[in-house]
Amino acid sequence: MAHSNLLPGRVRKALRSFRQTGDHRTRLANIGHLLTGNFIGSLLGLAAFALSARALGPVDYGLLAMIYTFVRVVERVVSFQTWQPIIKYGADLQHPAQRGDLRMLLKFGFLLDLASAVLAFAVAVLGALMGAYLFSWPAETTHLVIAYSSVLLFQLTGMPTAVQRMAGQFRLVAYGQLVNSIARVGLCLVGSLMMAGLPYFVAVWAGTQALGSLIMLGLALHTLRRQGIHRLLTASVRGVTQRFPGIWGFAWSANLSLTLRMSAQEFDTLLVGALTDPAAAGLYHIAKRIGRVGQQVGAQVQAVLYPDVTRLWAQGRVGEFKRLILQIEALLFVASLVGIVAIAVLIHPLLLWTAGPEFLGASSLVVVQMVAVAFVLCGSAMRVGLLAMGRQHDVLRTVVVGTIVFFAVAMLLIPTIGPMGGNIAHIALGICWAGGLSFTLHRALAHHQTARPDPLDLPRDTALLVSKGA
Numbered sequence: 368m369a370h371s372n373l374l375p376g377r378v379r380k381a382l383r384s385f386r387q388t389g390d391h392r393t394r395l396a397n398i399g400h401l402l403t404g405n406f407i408g409s410l411l412g413l414a415a416f417a418l419s420a421r422a423l424g425p426v427d428y429g430l431l432a433m434i435y436t437f438v439r440v441v442e443r444v445v446s447f448q449t450w451q452p453i454i455k456y457g458a459d460l461q462h463p464a465q466r467g468d469l470r471m472l473l474k475f476g477f478l479l480d481l482a483s484a485v486l487a488f489a490v491a492v493l494g495a496l497m498g499a500y501l502f503s504w505p506a507e508t509t510h511l512v513i514a515y516s517s518v519l520l521f522q523l524t525g526m527p528t529a530v531q532r533m534a535g536q537f538r539l540v541a542y543g544q545l546v547n548s549i550a551r552v553g554l555c556l557v558g559s560l561m562m563a564g565l566p567y568f569v570a571v572w573a574g575t576q577a578l579g580s581l582i583m584l585g586l587a588l589h590t591l592r593r594q595g596i597h598r599l600l601t602a603s604v605r606g607v608t609q610r611f612p613g614i615w616g617f618a619w620s621a622n623l624s625l626t627l628r629m630s631a632q633e634f635d636t637l638l639v640g641a642l643t644d645p646a647a648a649g650l651y652h653i654a655k656r657i658g659r660v661g662q663q664v665g666a667q668v669q670a671v672l673y674p675d676v677t678r679l680w681a682q683g684r685v686g687e688f689k690r691l692i693l694q695i696e697a698l699l700f701v702a703s704l705v706g707i708v709a710i711a712v713l714i715h716p717l718l719l720w721t722a723g724p725e726f727l728g729a730s731s732l733v734v735v736q737m738v739a740v741a742f743v744l745c746g747s748a749m750r751v752g753l754l755a756m757g758r759q760h761d762v763l764r765t766v767v768v769g770t771i772v773f774f775a776v777a778m779l780l781i782p783t784i785g786p787m788g789g790n791i792a793h794i795a796l797g798i799c800w801a802g803g804l805s806f807t808l809h810r811a812l813a814h815h816q817t818a819r820p821d822p823l824d825l826p827r828d829t830a831l832l833v834s835k836g837a
Contacts (some may be wrong), residue, residue, distance in 0.1 A: 404542050405666075409659065411548035416656055418555040419568050420649070421723055427565045429645030430508065432652035435572060436636040438491060438515050442522055443633055445487040448625050449476035449525030450532065451754065452618040456611045458533055458677045466595075468610060470602035473591075476526040478604065479618075484522050491516035511569045521577040527587030532670055534590050540670075543586050547579035617759055624763040631773040631796055635789045642781045651786035653718070654732035661706050661740040668695060669751050677755040688752070689812065695748035703741035710737045735790040742797025749804040758811050765803035769796045 420428045453476045460469045495512040498504055504512075531540045554571040557563075591599065608614060636655060640648030672695060679688040714730045753762050773796040780788025 404540070404545065408545055408548045411545070411552050413656060415548070415551045415555045415572075416653070417723075418552070418559045419572075420653070420726060422555075422559040422562060423565060423568065425646040425649045425725055429640065429647075429649030429652070431565060431568055431572070432636060432649055433640050433645065434508075434512050434515050434569060436633055436652070437494070437512060438518065440633045440637065441487050441491040441494065441516070442519055444626050445490050446483040446522060447479045447525060447618060448622050449479045449618070450529035451622065451625075452476070452611075452614050453526065453529035454533060454674055455617060455677060455754065456614055457529065458674045459681055467602070470596060470599060471604055471607055472611065473526055473530065473596075474599055474602040475604045475607045475614075476529060477523070477599070480523045480525045483525075484520050487519040487522065488516055491519055507566075511566060515569055515573045518573045518576045518580075521580040524580055524583050527583045528670075530587040530590055533674055534594065535674075536586075536590050539586055539590070540583075543582060544579055546582055547575045550578065551575040613757075617757070620759040620763050624759065624766040627763075627766045627770045628800075631770050631793070635777065635793070638777055639781060639786050639789050642778075643785055647786050650726060650729040651732060651789060653726050653729045654736050654786070654790070657710070657714070657717075657733045658736035658740050661703075661710075661737055662743065664699070664702055664706075664744060666747075668699065669747050672748060673751045673755070676751055680752075680755045685812075685815065688755075692748045692752045692808075696745065699744045699747060703744050707734075707737050707741060710734055732786055732790055735787065736793065739790060739793035739797045742794065742801045746797075746801040746804045749801075749808045753804065753808055753811065756811055756815075758807070761807040761811065762804070765800060765807060768803060769799035772796060772799050 419431060423431060453472055457469055457472045460472070492513055495509055495516065498512070499506075499509040530536075551571060554575070555568065558567045558571060561567075588599075591597075636648055636652050639651045672691070676688055676691060679685075679691065711734050714733045715727065718727050718730055718733075750762055753759070773792045776795045777789055777792035780791055782788075
């Protein structure tokens with residue numbers, strides 16, 4: 368399917384058909400809200416990073432970037448992205464008679480979020496103490512890492528994410544998260560004017576990140592109340608694995624694949640800092656922050672697409688399922704080309720006006736990073752399709768291969784050509800990612816076509832199809 372995206376005729380046909388139905392217009396509106404909110408949030412995030420970089424300079428900013436990245440790595444590795452199994456098993460629980468099953472599923476996800484948050488904090492503190500012992504970190508650095516790690520206790524975002532996506536509350540998600548971004552920019556501006564040091568900016572970034580997680584949880588509880596779902600914590604989770612067979616296997620496999628993929632996305636800054644120096648890590652992190660604006664496109668497309676394709680597959684509407692994925696891939700292909708050209712033209716003045724002349728060395732890093740982002744974007748819809756089909760193990764295999772290739776290329780190139788080696792490693796990962804998902808999805812659909820039984824033998828009830836893992 369990735370190869371078909373490269374054919375201009377197929378792309379134009381997919382884009383035309385995408386605009387012809389009301390469902391597609393609704394999806395585009397939802398994607399537009401999420402992208403608008405995330406674009407504004409990303410701009411505010413870049414402004415906060417620029418203010419921090421100007422106030423701290425390359426070395427201290429590099430330390431802030433490494434502390435921030437360390438905590439994100441722990442959060443990605445330890446936490447369960449519980450929104451994936453909740454949507455997989457809960458997207459079709461819309462009948463009032465299924466309200467009890469939905470409450471059970473949501474509480475199960477919330478308990479996983481809570482356990483993961485506590486475990487992540489413990490791992491981060493232990494990692495900070497081991498790092499201080501093994502690498503002789505200064506006491507101040509160790510204290511700052513432990514202080515920032517406290518935000519992990521507030522990372523209860525898996526269940527809230529699933530609630531909002533299944534409810535279609537994309538506008539609320541898009542703009543509700545801007546509160547903490549605005550607060551962060553304001554506090555960073557104050558710190559820049561006061562010439563505050565590294566501890567101040569660590570406290571600002573940690574506090575506003577925790578605030579964002581609490582806002583997300585509050586918005587999700589508000590959505591549940593509007594749906595008539597109350598007293599979530601009193602629901603019983605006994606028998607959840609019998610009611611939703613395979614949920615543990617799906618959760619472990621899907622989250623392991625995401626953890627591996629995020630390890631390459633997050634661990635790279637630490638790797639650059641370890642193999643070079645904090646100043647190089649700061650330049651690399653600036654490039655990653657700008658590239659992350661492009662990555663948000665894929666993340667938000669998946670947010671809107673996942674509940675829809677899950678329902679289509681569960682209802683046996685395979686033709687619509689395939690057309691929707693092709694149409695989304697065509698949109699992402701066009702968006703990737705536009706993004707690469709825009710960044711190549713605008714990156715030099717953008718860095719000059721934001722982070723300052725000391726960070727102009729990151730301009731070439733940003734352009735190469737956007738090429739890597741383009742490959743990742745072109746696999747977004749295919750990944751969602753495979754998860755909806757229950758082919759999470761195929762996604763996991765693709766991620767494992769791509770992650771191995773990434774770290775092999777990074778370890779080879781970063782010591783010789785510096786931060787650019789990390790970006791080239793991301794391109795290698797992106798090629799493995801898009802190519803592997805394309806091959807796997809094409810094979811899975813072909814197998815389904817040949818193995819599909821007579822439609823008259825299929826159960827008619829959608830809930831029965833979902834309960835049997837169809």
